Amino acid sequence: MPISLAELNDAAPAAFVAALGGVFEHAPWVAEAAARTRPFATVQALEAAMRAAVEAVPDAQRLALLAGHPELAGRAARAGAIAPDSIAEQAAAGLDRLSEAEYARFAALNAAYREKFGLPFILCVKRHGRASLLKQFEARLGSTPEQERRTAEAEVFRIAAIRLNALVEGEGPLKTTGRISTHVLDTCRGRPAEGVALELYEIVPGAEPALVARALTNADGRTDAPLIGGRPVPIGTYELRFALGDHYRRLGLDLPDPPFLDVVPLRFGVAEPEGHYHVPLVATPWSFQTYRGS
Amino acid sequence: MPISLAELNDAAPAAFVAALGGVFEHAPWVAEAAARTRPFATVQALEAAMRAAVEAVPDAQRLALLAGHPELAGRAARAGAIAPDSIAEQAAAGLDRLSEAEYARFAALNAAYREKFGLPFILCVKRHGRASLLKQFEARLGSTPEQERRTAEAEVFRIAAIRLNALVEGEGPLKTTGRISTHVLDTCRGRPAEGVALELYEIVPGAEPALVARALTNADGRTDAPLIGGRPVPIGTYELRFALGDHYRRLGLDLPDPPFLDVVPLRFGVAEPEGHYHVPLVATPWSFQTYRGS
């Protein structure tokens, strides 16, 4: 249940901190500092105040903020000893369902990272699919400590922005969500294709495609809700699969067996978690196309 | 090494039968009869004469022609006790590389078929992919004996036509081959996409995609040879995969990571083994399409 910005502006300092103390992991002092600069006209202003609070403290305290973060798929996460928001975030990325081999891989990366940088590896996991997450981990192991310090702090702010947006309702919300949507057009009949079953999969190299969403097109050829929406779209490769052959069979067309087009896969990559990926299918029984739409 | 129609027209009867005696399985009498109606102006006329020879004999002999065919993936095939052409044909369909479970499946189907119809199951295997072959087998088990008799004979003629075409060179060849071809156009630059790596897979439900061909596009955006050509295209589902992302990276475009389009799959079905399936890829870094072309 989000709290309104107006309520936050009027709340007692303790209530403010009770509401926003968890936005930065184990660091309620950020909310305490921000509370003193109220009122905020927008959620963006509130976020800027929290960011300024972080940037105002001595370096040692900033480092401690980073050090307080749990490891990805680490022992603390396994034992349930991390902040509730972190548990949910790591679970959303599937990090609570790793195989023993994967745990071992993460454990090795965590150890290597901590050895090199003296900090836990921090990443806004909601913005990454499984493959991207590992790729980031490996790439960042190659950074310099200075770069890595900046990157880790930027990730902390990203995590905070998503949490803040989920907690607070008001003018000027932060842009922390992206979208995958589709639209099926039947250009043989010049109208939207209704009732087409479709599935969205995340494609991870070396693993089975993971089902993300399943939907049926409505009378306008769209899905009633975005396939991914209201959250960042994890960076990764996706495949939409449309049961186009079934659609044309239902319309009574005389198709060959097998039809030229039956289940149509559209494979595409997502690099901007806050972007809108509109991936339409413009089709006939003998042709199809897609493009990044808007 | 094909023999010319002219040579066949001039050959001694024994030489004619030596050349064409294997066109119908274990039935050199078909060639013997055809030899008596020479000369033939076209390969088609030769085929018609062989067909007429079959249709002229008493019913019992026609049945014997069917009965002489080896079972698909049967004991005889495993033991190498079938005609060399049949060995090659069954091998082309992968029937010599079945798992034990698959052999068992075929054995059961063969037994059920023989029990119901008193004949071996005959199919021109070169015209079917693995999934289609099993589907045919199961569908035909449901036929009436009369239908099945006609179907089996039609398949015998199809097998004969392909063998004949491979053996004889001359005017009026039989249409026993199909084709899968492609063409990659880069509509961002308005020219063919050269050097695009692509692969053709056969898609069999419940199994790994099977690689059929691999090629690189030439300066005209085409492959130097068809991906399948000079033979029937086995009925089935195929997937072309184009390394489009690599193409644009090579051109120096600044693509996101991962790119919107990287490996682009085009999945399509083939229902006419003697048809031409031209499946082009018209693409930019942000859009692609295909259609059955010509």
Added chain:
Amino acid sequence: MPISLAELNDAAPAAFVAALGGVFEHAPWVAEAAARTRPFATVQALEAAMRAAVEAVPDAQRLALLAGHPELAGRAARAGAIAPDSIAEQAAAGLDRLSEAEYARFAALNAAYREKFGLPFILCVKRHGRASLLKQFEARLGSTPEQERRTAEAEVFRIAAIRLNALVEGEGPLKTTGRISTHVLDTCRGRPAEGVALELYEIVPGAEPALVARALTNADGRTDAPLIGGRPVPIGTYELRFALGDHYRRLGLDLPDPPFLDVVPLRFGVAEPEGHYHVPLVATPWSFQTYRGS
């Protein structure tokens, strides 16, 4: 300024008739009859009541309703002696700007029609472009009197529905409007094409294309308002012209002179005046396409 359905439901009978007396040409009695069946929950119910009022009167009075309509581009219209709504409707169709030859053509058609059917030719002109209007006129001259009586009355109801919709605001509005819209996507860059100048023309055989609308695409590649909207789309042929070459020159692309694509025309027909014609342009400097979208 439309009046609300609630106000009409509460109005004195005279006020009701003052508001809606002109919905049927020279026939305030239709509104009088409908007033007695108030209240109406929806605009559709009001329209049904007016229609029922017409259908309840003796045949002679129904005929008189038809006879009261002005001729298209007729003497009365030229002299300004027709109802104000009819003046506006005929003007919208360009019937007040005919050449002498065209007037003569209409005069001849009007005379032939009146001679054959004893009635003025009635057509809901807002639903027809210039060419369609003449085509209708000629086609209907070939009808039987019975067909034509039904057709003329149906047109009277169409005219009434459009007038009613413009006069009354409330639940359940009548569907009397269509739309032409567009969307320009640059698939070279994977995003909407902003700032593309475009024009919509009506194409009339034997005449210069007539400019209907002119617009610039916004950041989403769309126009801020539909090119035709809030009214029926006149039946006819249209051409959208997009200054695509200018768009790519503005982006600094190195195009040949002349470019492969400069002004891109998309020509399409409209047969359903109450339909939505979404006609997108999906383009690169070397390719374009359109389809009836939604």
Added chain:
Amino acid sequence: MPISLAELNDAAPAAFVAALGGVFEHAPWVAEAAARTRPFATVQALEAAMRAAVEAVPDAQRLALLAGHPELAGRAARAGAIAPDSIAEQAAAGLDRLSEAEYARFAALNAAYREKFGLPFILCVKRHGRASLLKQFEARLGSTPEQERRTAEAEVFRIAAIRLNALVEGEGPLKTTGRISTHVLDTCRGRPAEGVALELYEIVPGAEPALVARALTNADGRTDAPLIGGRPVPIGTYELRFALGDHYRRLGLDLPDPPFLDVVPLRFGVAEPEGHYHVPLVATPWSFQTYRGS
């Protein structure tokens, strides 16, 4: 009737000059010089020899070569006093059918050019459409004498190459021809559209479109011959018009009236006279697209 390179290699010098003396306007000395460097292995080598002959003579003689060219649409052309090849070339560009106003425009340009550069304006007219020709004329009036001298000579060599290619047959022909071709695909039925009537027009601003070619698609959806071929494609803007609505009506489809697509225009520009412009139409009754193909 072209002469073979072998014959030219063996011909007496006088016969050689009789055959090729007109390749350079009023300058048989070029052929005389080239004859002395025989034999030529390719047409390209012959052309290089003629070019070398021009480049070897003193500057005054090179200038005289330019001075010997007729004006475009000039008095000499009108009076028939120019070389036969020039007559045909100017006629092909429509310069023999100018209106009085157009003659006047050319006369003014010719005069201005001669005044500034002391030479006739030389252009390989076969490579230019009407609009491009005037544009060139105006642009070149702004050149410096040095630039213009080089440009004029380059045009003389282009004219010579086209003449040479038409006269001589042999290995290594010069690339002096381009092509416009098309292909109509019906993606509703997944096959080529046969019997589609199409026309190619040249679009000249301020004038009626000029018909260039008319054809019917064959069973493969192509035209039997290129729409322009065997000659340079004049630089300019073209429009292909396809009678797509007629095609679908012939197939018995139930289309609205007017259909969404009836006559489909594809407008495109040609900037490379020696290029291949393949402009396909991939269509359904409700969609179409084109791209520069190959």
